[in-house]
Amino acid sequence: MLRSPALLSVLLGAVAACGFAPLELWPLTLGCFAAWLLLVHRAPTFRNALWRGWLFGLGHFTVNNNWFQHAFDFQDAMPPVLGYFAAVGLALYLAVYPMMAAGIAWRFRQDRADAAFVLIFAAAWIATEYLRAVMFTGYAWNALGVLWVPVQAVASVSAWVGTYALSGLTIAFAGVLLLLWQRRWWWALPVLAVPLALQPLSYRAQPPTTGSRVRVVQPNIGQQDRNENDGERVFRALAALSGEPGPIPRLIVWPEGMLRDLIEDDYPAWIYTNDPARLRRRIAALLGPRDVLMTGGIALSFDAEDRIAGAANSVFAIDARARLIGRYDKAHLVPYGEYLPLPWLLRPLGLSQLVPGDLDFSPGPGPHAIEWPGFGPVGIQVCYEIIFSGEVVDEAHRPKLLFNPSTDAWFGKWGPPQHLAQARMRAIEEGLPIVRSTPTGISAIIAADGTLLATVPHERAGAIELAVPPALPPTLFSRIGNVLAAMVASAMGAAAxxxxxxxR
Structure with a gap:
């Protein structure tokens, strides 16, 4: 087993990634992590432990983020083959975090792996995974706790402690396998007792019944299927799937990135290639008197000389009278997707954003709920904002529903199911239903306990409509947030x- 620990570390990390969507082979992941813990424990030096941790992360994040390459297929300024190097390049950085966890745990080891070693490893993983989610704007994609979304009995623990703490418990579960392999039966019991003790207290959502309805539209029009003159075709596809008005109020949601025409008035005249008032009237014609439609779009700001000063990736709400009744600006922007970091350095090197255009987006103020007549407060998280645990809800104004428009057409085959799994995790943590609308899928209506109530499959056109799912009472995590992760990590460290x- 240890004849080639470096190669084995890479392979274990790569295979461990198969536990996430779309494969969901989570028992395989637990086994790989258990073997990796043993590899780290048996490292002869601290430097060697760091090396094994980094190699594990390299294999893990390269496979886990293989969809990252697909974004380069839509960028004319850079060759698509560069995407493969970008996926590995990203993994070279992300691997630093499991490397740090491995180093911390190795410093605490004894001659034989024991419960203290496992608990320190779990606590270190919580700390380093949280750092991954916040350093350099953060990259929280597929925190280890998301592994459990298919196993709702375990995933529901995140309503109490959050995803990062559940990630630490997952390391502890893997450590249990290691302890059992070493015939240390007694030490397995405390770790297994935690999720079992929380199960009777799990939050369970009630199915939607009557009242306002939500309709999710997925036109199945990807980036490769569009050009600059396709605005009318796109609008007709969205309109055809928006349903017929009725007596029950509907919240109709369209994806991010579909409408390229401007929606707001009062911009300088030179900027318009369309009539925004006419566009809003066309949208309003699809609505019943108490309906509201939410759609992605672009908002612009101008300086005193009427030059473009900034842009926002926004969601607009339009009512049956063609009025704009609200707007949300995306706060957590995607590096290289919505802005180019260090442009003074990267642009001279020939690097650019992965989306057309050179205009960087400006961030909005952050999560806030907007009151829609007939629907109550609705929170909005655009695209990958939904992956950041503890950062999706305005704590002072808790919404009844979260809307997550996205453009998952960029994400290949693996990205959309992974994105959906992370949205389900946010629903469990916050006790809130979530609706997702994407151009090519996977669009979904998610109950407040993470259950999928309805979906439109990947790369199919369609719409789904249900009564608005009820929210749960605020979960413990929604009240306290990621302080709970720090508390769990501290408790593990103290126990070790x-x-x-x-x-002694």
Whole structure:
């Protein structure tokens, strides 16, 4: 097993990525992590432990983020083959975080792997995974706890402690396999007892019944299927799937990135290639008297000389009288997708954003709920904003529903199911239903306990409509947030120290 620990570390990390969507082979992931913990424990030096941790992360994040390459297929300024190097390049950085966790755990090891080693490893993983989610604007994609979305009995633990703490518990579960392999039966019991103790207290959502309805539209028009003159074709596709008005109020949601025409008035005349008032009237014609339609779009700002000063990736709400009744501006922007970091350095090197145009987006103020007549407060998280645990809800104005428009057409085959799984995790954590609308899928209506109530499959056109799912009472995590992750990590560390002192 240890004849080629470097190669084995890479392979274990790569295979461990198969536990996430779309494969969802989570038992395989647990086994790989258990073997990796043993590899780290048996490293002869601290430097060697860091090396094994980094190689594991390299294999893990390269496979986990293989969809990243697909974004380069839509960029004329850079060759698509560069996407493969970009996926590996991203993994070279992300691997630093499991490397740090491995180094911390190795410093705490003894001659034989024990519960204290496992607990320190779990606590270190929580800390380093949280750092991954916040450093350099953060990249929280597929936190380890998301592994459990297919196993709702375990995933529901995140309503109490959050995803990052559940990631630490997952390391502890893998450590249990290691302890059992070493015939240390007793130490497995405390780790297994945590999710079992929380199960009777799990939050369970009630199915939607009557009242306002939500309709999710997926036109199945990807980036490769569009050009600059396709605005009318896109609008007709969205309109055809928006349904017929009725007596029950409907919240109709369209994806991000579909409408390229401007929606707002009062811009300088030179900027318009369309009549925004006419566009809003066409949208309003699809609505019943109490309906509201939410759609992605672009908002612009101008300086005193009427030059473009900034742009926002926004969601607009339009009512049956063709009025704009609200707007949300995306706050957590995607590096290289919505802005180019260090443009003074990267542009001279020939690098650019992965989407057409050179205009960088400006961030909005952050999560906030907007009151729609007949629907109550609705929160909005655009695209990958939904992956950031503890950052999706305005704590002072808790919404009844979260809307997550996205452009998952960029994400290949693996990205859309992974994105959906992370949205389900946010629903569990916050106790809120989530509706997702994407151009090519996977669009979904998600209950407040993470259950998929309805979906439009990947790369199919369609619409789904249900009564608005009810929200749950605020979960413990929604009240306290990621302080809980720090508390769980601290408790694990304290328990590990107590075990070692008792052993002495």
């Amino acid at each position: 120290i107590a075990i070692r002192r008792r052993g």
